[in-house]
Amino acid sequence: MTTTTASEMTEALLAVRDRRDQEAxxxxxxxxxxxxxxxxxxxxxxxxxxxxxxxxxxxxVWHKASQFDPHRADASxxxxxxxxxRQIDLGRRRRPPALPxxxxxxxxxxxxxxxxxxxxxxxxxxxxxxxxxxxxxRTILERAFFDDLPHNEISSLTELPLGTVKxxxxxxxxxxxxxxxxxxx
Amino acid sequence: MTRxxxxxxxxxxxxxxxxxxxxxxxxxxxxxxxxxxxxxxxxEAVEMIGGALLDAEREASLSSDERDRLFRAIQEPPxxxxxxxxxxxxxxxxxxxxxxxxxxxxxxxxxxRQQILLDDSDGSLRxxxxxxxxxxxxxxxxGPELTLVLQGSFSDHIGRxxxxxxxxxxxxxxxxxxxxxxEDCICLAATDAxxxxxxxxxxxxQPLFRI
Numbered sequence: 001m002t003t004t005t006a007s008e009m010t011e012a013l014l015a016v017r018d019r020r021d022q023e024a025x026x027x028x029x030x031x032x033x034x035x036x037x038x039x040x041x042x043x044x045x046x047x048x049x050x051x052x053x054x055x056x057x058x059x060x061v062w063h064k065a066s067q068f069d070p071h072r073a074d075a076s077x078x079x080x081x082x083x084x085x086r087q088i089d090l091g092r093r094r095r096p097p098a099l100p101x102x103x104x105x106x107x108x109x110x111x112x113x114x115x116x117x118x119x120x121x122x123x124x125x126x127x128x129x130x131x132x133x134x135x136x137x138r139t140i141l142e143r144a145f146f147d148d149l150p151h152n153e154i155s156s157l158t159e160l161p162l163g164t165v166k167x168x169x170x171x172x173x174x175x176x177x178x179x180x181x182x183x184x185x
Numbered sequence: 186m187t188r189x190x191x192x193x194x195x196x197x198x199x200x201x202x203x204x205x206x207x208x209x210x211x212x213x214x215x216x217x218x219x220x221x222x223x224x225x226x227x228x229e230a231v232e233m234i235g236g237a238l239l240d241a242e243r244e245a246s247l248s249s250d251e252r253d254r255l256f257r258a259i260q261e262p263p264x265x266x267x268x269x270x271x272x273x274x275x276x277x278x279x280x281x282x283x284x285x286x287x288x289x290x291x292x293x294x295x296x297x298r299q300q301i302l303l304d305d306s307d308g309s310l311r312x313x314x315x316x317x318x319x320x321x322x323x324x325x326x327x328g329p330e331l332t333l334v335l336q337g338s339f340s341d342h343i344g345r346x347x348x349x350x351x352x353x354x355x356x357x358x359x360x361x362x363x364x365x366x367x368e369d370c371i372c373l374a375a376t377d378a379x380x381x382x383x384x385x386x387x388x389x390x391q392p393l394f395r396i
Binding site: 034038039048050051058059077081084087119122126127131 | 202238240242243244246248269276
């Protein structure tokens with residue numbers, strides 16, 4: 001179920017990128033807006049301001065779709081990055097660092113379906129790996145990726161010493177990497 | 186482009202991708218990612234985890250008019266924020282903190298020049314200009330420091346660093362980078378605490394130069 005939905009979202013984002021397909025954009029909204037709102041409300045944002053940021057993020061998705069490259073990210077990872085930058089921006093009351101320059105691709109710009117598919121399979125494996133984490137590991141990971149709190153505040157929330165939180169984050173990531181290892185080419 | 190052989194440590198790259206890093210370090214890493222496809226790919230791998238977590242996130246209920254509101258908004262022309270444009274030497278994230286201008290160098294003595302780009306509770310970021318053959322004064326660190334080479338090269342006991350290479354110096358490292366002969370060296374350096382110089386004179390000068 002998630003498999004289909006998540007890779008369908010990448011298809012929808014490509015339709016928005018290539019054809020400015022508003023119907024596909026509607027599907028992106030239906031899938032991502034409720035999740036983004038939930039992600040944003042983990043931090044300092046309350047209901048209506050979280051919805052304003054969701055609007056902002058989805059509007060950026062519409063306007064910046066031309067920069068989406070399915071060889072490098074699936075729709076979820078790409079939209080996560082946009083949302084995360086916006087969230088940091090608001091939390092720190094300063095502009096986030098400018099995004100890196102787009103690297104010039106030395107090869108031809110031909111789409112490589114095997115690479116795109118491989119990336120989607122890897123994303124699916126990641127989702128499976130996340131489901132296998134303990135609730136504690138899952139929580140720590142979500143805090144690192146979603147919350148607009150510095151590490152020392154994560155520590156006071158969980159009442160664990162800082163070193164433990166850091167190693168748990170790493171543990172979560174290492175476990176994910178282990179799950180992914182046999183997919184690496 | 187020269188081949189990049191010194192990269193961003195994994196833990197810093199993850200912290201960058203998840204937005205858990207001081208601003209000064211984030212700008213420097215964004216500049217490195219503009220030059221290094223390998224670190225860019227590793228950063229994107231971390232973002233894939235963020236994407237997978239977003240997929241698994243619960244679905245909050247939205248106000249009923251949010252969808253229509255968005256569809257009204259996309260009919261409007263896109264806002265045109267001024268984009269930082271990379272120059273031959275400075276990647277876009279550096280041009281952004283330079284506000285699109287060339288650096289305004291301040292002499293530090295011995296031919297070394299610098300421009301401070303950021304200096305606050307969130308760390309410091311500066312550009313350094315080191316004439317070829319010159320040493321950067323020896324210093325210890327109160328915190329970690331990242332140095333990204335943008336022009337020329339320098340060497341120290343760890344190795345040789347060329348355009349795109351990043352040196353990560355920990356608390357306990359004393360290093361004395363020397364700009365290699367040839368082109369003058371320009372680096373971007375980020376700390377999250379003021380540097381501590383070893384030699385007496387530079388230590389006295391430290392508050393003046395805020396290095």
